[in-house]
Amino acid sequence: MICEDRVVIVTGAGRGLGRAHALEFARQGARVVVNDLGVGPSGEGGSDGPAQTVAEEIRALGGEAVADRSDIATEQGARLLVASALEHFGRLDTLVNNAGFVRDRMLVNLSEEEWDAVTRVHLKGHFLPLKHAGLHWRAESKAGRPVDARVINTSSGAGLLGSVGQGNYSAAKAGIVGLTLVAAAELGRYGVTVNAIAPAARTRMTEEVFARTMAAPEEGVFDAMAPENVSPLVVWLGSAESKDVTGRVFEVEGGRICVMEGFRHGPAADKGARWEPAELGPRIAALLADATPPEPVYGA
Template sequence: MGICDGRVVIVTGAGRGLGRAHALAFAEQGAKVVVNDLGVAQDGSDPSDTPAQQVVDEIVAAGGEAITSSHDVADWDAAGEMVQSAIDTFGGLDVVVNNAGIVRDRMFVNSEQSEWEAVLRVHVMGHAAPSRHAATYWRARSKAGEPVDARIINTSSGAGLMGSIAQAAYSAAKGAIASLTLVQAAELGRIGVTANALAPAARTRMTEEAFADMMAEVDEGAFDAMAPENVSPLVVWLGSPESADVTGRVFEVEGGIIGIAEGFRHGPRFDKGARWDPAEVGPVVADLLQEATPPTPVYGAG
C-alpha cells in the first residue's frame, strides 16, 4: 500500500532528471502514471520517445501502471490531448506535476528574442496549458456533484524567487510560475484542487552544465544531496490525499532539507495623506529601506 494508491498522475518532462524521479516515486506509492517527455536534446532538437518509454518500462517491470506521452505541453491543444489520454486510459486524473523546462543561459545584455520566447513558452505555457485542461475536467466533476481531491504541483526555482545571474529569461519564467501557483490555489480551492510549487536544487541536465562543481556526484556511500530522488518524496506527498489542507505554498527542497519560501509581503509604509512632491520622496524611501528586511541576494551576485 502506498500513499497514492489508485491516483492518476501526469508528470511532464519525466524522461530524465527530476521528472523521472517523480514518476518512479509516484508509481512506487501506487499511482498510475502518464510519463510525458519529448525526449529532446537540451537545445530542443532530436525528439525521441526513448526516455519516456524507458521510464514506463521501469514502472511496468516493478509491477506498476504507466503510459508514455510525447505531447508538447506548451501547445494548448496537445496539452489537452495529454490530459484526455490520462482520463481515457486510467479513468480519471488526480494530479498534474508540471516539471518540463529548458534553459538558455546568457547575460541579460546579450540575450536574444528567440531565447526569451523559447524559455517562456516551455515554462509558462508548459505549466499553464496542462493545468488549465486538468482544471476544466475537475470543475466539470465538481459541478456534477462528484468529489474532487486533486493537485497541481508546479516547478519554480530559486532563480525564480531570488533571481540568478546569466539566467534572466529562466528567472522571469520561474517567477511567473510561482505567481501562477498563488492564483491557481486561490481560484481552484473551492472545487477541491490544491496548487503548490517547488523550488528544488538537484542534479539535472540543466544544472549540471550551469553549476558543475555544486552538482558533482559524491563518493560512493556518502549522502548525495544533489540526487533528484531527494526531491520526489515531497512531490509524492503533495500529490497524495494527505496534503489536502496545503495550498498556495512554494517549497524549497535540497538534499534532506524541506523549507517553505516566504515571498513578497506588505512591508513598511508611510502615508502622507496627500499627494507627494517628488523632492519629498527620497528621505521617506530611505527611512522605509532602513525598516525593511534586506532582500536575499541574487544567485551568483558578488
C-alpha cells in the first residue's frame, strides 16, 4: 500500500499500459482518475466505455476511481482533468502521462496530418496536463501547503534510439525526454519530481510487431511482454518513496529495469579560434574515434 490515500491521474488508462497502471495504483491504495477518450489504435472514434470499465474494475476491488474523458491535448481538457481530481478527491499527488497512439509510415510517405496527430497526442498531450498540474502544485506551495508530488512521463526506446518507420512517434517521444528534464529542473522547487519511462510491452500499439516477431508465451511461463510488468516501477515512482529521484529515464521490460543515460559531453577539441572547414576532417575523425559509438536505431 505504498500509495495509500494518494490521488493519481493516469491518462490513456482505458487499455494497455494505462489500464495496468491504474489498477496497480488502486491496489496500492491510491484513488485514481481514469482518463481515456476511448479512441482506436490510430486515434479514430471515441467512447466512454474504456474509462468507465476500468473505473468500475477499481471500484470492484474496493478502491476509489472516477472516469474522465477530457481531451488532454487541449488547454481546456487538461485544465478540466486536473479539476476533476480536485473536485472528486480534494487533492492531486501524482500525474502519469501515458495516452497516445501511432500512425506509422516511412518518412517519405508520412503525411503532415499523420505527423500532427501523433505529435499532438504524445508531446502536447504530455505538456498540457503537466502544465496544469504544475500550476496547481505551485499554488499549493506558495500558499504554504506542503507538496510531495510526482510526474511520470512515457517516452519510448523509439524516442531514445530512433525507430525505422516511426519518425513522428520517435520525434514526439524524444521531445518527451527533453520536457521531462526541463520540468524536473523547474518544478523541483515546489516539491515535484518528474521522471520518464521507456516501456516495452504488448499493447494495441505493438501487438502487430510482437505477432510477427515473438511467439505467444506458454501457459505458466512468465510473460515478459505483459503490460502489468511495467506498472510496479510506475507506481513506485508515483509514491512518496521516490522523493529523491528526479530527471531520470528508466527503460523497463518484463523484469528488467535499466537507467538510461542520455547525451553527455564527450571528446572535445578547442582551437581557441575560428576553425577552417578544411582542417575539420581529421579533427572530427579523431574525436569520433574517442567517442562511444551510438546504439543502433530500432529496425535498422
